[in-house]
Amino acid sequence: MPRAALDPTAIPHLLSHVILANVGDGGRSIRYRLVGTEIVAAHGFDYTGCTIEELTSGATLAFTQRLYGTVVTEVVPVYSEGHFRWVDKEYRWTKRLHLPLCRDAAGVVDMVLVGQIFELVQGEAELLLPAQPAELAADRAAARAQNQIGS
Helix, strand or coil: CEHHHCCHHHCCCCHHHEEEEEEEHHHCEEEEEEECHHHHHHHCCCCCCCEHHHHCCHHHHHHHHHHHHHHHHHCCCEEEEEEECCCCCCCEEEEEEEEEEECCCCCCCCEEEEEEEEECCCCCCCEEEECCHHHHHHHHHHHHHHHHHHC
């Protein structure tokens, strides 16, 4: 989706659960542009402007880079859920949807829009699910059909 197509005023009730990140290097370079208030509250501070390396390391860094890397290199939405881990905080279960965005007509993913919620109830195992080609093809066909009807 082109970044210009994203209108934050159309989703005001979701903004507190949104992250917008600049990405590069196949998703390994991540800098957070915007962090919603609910996410800030869960972390205990606003990490807008920070890079992923300033926030985490080790297995969590590798997981985050793999997640963003899938979104960027495969140009697909990715749903994930797992334990929310932060130093000196209680553990919670988090659910995330990462969506690829591009700022130019070339369609290169250079931003990722994330919706994230936190729950007290914990799931059983970490989960990372990239959208499948058949799902994407069906969604694109439906969008094309909708655009033709609306024309």
